[in-house]
């Protein structure tokens with residue numbers, strides 16, 4: 237792929253490390269930066285043949301196959317529209333937009349033009365997530381009941397994130413978008429998110445946006461996606477997920493504690509990991525951030541999909557759904573009530589199976605619970621299949637005791 241990279245900030249740097257790492261055959265052929273000085277330096281550092289401060293010049297360059305948008309949230313729509321008008325495939329970082337209205341306009345634009353579109357939600361592409369998704373699909377943990385996803389760090393690195401007019405919000409729009417899509421990808425992207433309840437507050441920072449939030453997203457089959465986000469968490473960046481299924485559970489740590497711990501009394505002197513607050517004492521480096529954060533697998537899926545003319549795992553419809561869920565979260569944080577997720581169009585299942593998975597115990601009973609007690613007795617709690625009233629039977633050491641509840 238010949239890439240036009242828009243933006244030379246943190247995400248532009250990570251994306252470029254992914255494109256140009258490991259002898260990749262995908263190359264940035266032109267980079268756009270609003271600052272000539274930064275553009276020139278970025279191009280030299282990354283061996284990019286051309287840089288420009290003119291966005292239109294970057295996206296219309298004839299050798300460019302795909303435009304990658306790594307600009308602040310308020311510029312996503314304008315950049316995507318320019319790429320589409322140039323007839324180019326377009327990939328956009330998260331969040332797709334500042335709200336669902338803007339995301340819908342973007343979706344309409346790419347779909348009307350018929351160009352390839354990919355939503356760059358790297359955290360559903362981490363090697364750990366890809367393996368966990370495959371296990372869930374193979375039934376390793378049964379039906380997914382609850383997904384808890386947490387992203388927390390001491391706050392973003394550029395001024396525009398802190399201005400909700402430019403970013404669209406605070407920690408929810410910045411970090412919640414990752415957690416929500418992680419929830420969807422385990423629960424099933426074809427299961428409709430129905431309603432949300434959310435707490436959000438500005439507890440610490442002098443800003444007009446939330447610096448902490450917790451939300452629950454209820455899906456049509458009864459599953460729950462829970463997100464926890466913070467811009468005030470001290471000690472680095474936490475990316476943690478827990479998936480609970482009827483038959484098992486999964487825990488994932490993608491950052492901060494990945495099995496690599498270092499103690500340095502004099503200090504490591506330099507970069508440790510994204511959002512690390514110190515370079516001395518106990519440190520939690522990450523072996524290969526670009527890989528472990530999912531960028532390599534994400535771009536592999538995107539570029540393979542462009543070449544094969546197929547839909548990638550994440551496209552702008554996913555970005556739109558995430559924006560719609562976040563809009564409902566902002567509403568709920570104000571009303572303090574469950575609020576519906578309003579989608580102009582739902583493309584997944586309309587009929588879903590309930591989550592219940594009854595287990596038979598003989599012909600006449602359902603098993604409620606079985607447990608071995610510390611004194612060696614086995615307890616079995618049963619419900620008679622045909623009785624409407626709940627009758628629980630406790631079976632202790634071979635004896636059946638009936639208890640009416």
Ligand SMILES: NC(=O)c1ccc[n+]([C@@H]2O[C@H](COP(=O)([O-])OP(=O)(O)OC[C@H]3O[C@@H](n4cnc5c(N)ncnc54)[C@H](O)[C@@H]3O)[C@@H](O)[C@H]2O)c1
Nearest residue numbers: 243244245246247248270306307308309329330331358394
């Ligand atoms: N894991 C991820 O997927 C991830 C991580 C970080 C950021 N992001 C996203 O990437 C985007 C950029 O974030 P970042 O962290 O790189 O921010 P940044 O501030 O580090 O970089 C932003 C870039 O845009 C440029 N820019 C800023 N204002 C501009 C303007 N008015 N006109 C033209 N250029 C302008 C800056 O000069 C810089 O090159 C955001 O949408 C953010 O949410 C995604």
